[in-house]
Amino acid sequence: MEYQYPIDYHWSTDEIVDVIKFYESIEKAYEKGVGREDLMAAYRRFKEIVPGKSEEKKLCGEFEDISGYSPYRTVKKAKEASSNEKIIMRN
Template identity: 60%
Template sequence: MDYQYPLAADWSTEEIIDAVQFFENVEKAYEQGISREEFMRSYRRFKEIVPGKADEKNLCDEFEEVSGYSSYRAVKKARESEDGEKIKMN
């Protein structure tokens, strides 16, 4: 990885760590797969940090631009999956 995660300057250290964890889990969904539960747990925490849809879209678009990984598609696939399944993006 030779890019930076999109972060907000007003986030606490804990919020930064949790937001980075969500983006890392998006990467895992594309690169090796991740359990639906772990992915959705990190997404729910991300939504606590970034409750607004517009802010979420901006951050996820920034992440996709630098990484090539779509957070939106990963979340959509996770929501369509059942508990116990592994999320693996193509």
């Protein structure tokens, strides 16, 4: 896909890389499926970088607007899944 990920330029390079990994996990869930544990690890790291709910909603909303992929619905499904389950989303 050709779009720019929503990021905060005040983050360190490592933080930007980790947030992009979270977005890529969401993309994988829609495109071919992603392991629940991998997705949840990426989400936990994302939450370390973006601890506030309002900023999380803003960034995830921007990502959904540009990609069509919902981080909220994907993480919700992963939280409800069993530990070794593969998360596969449909548009």
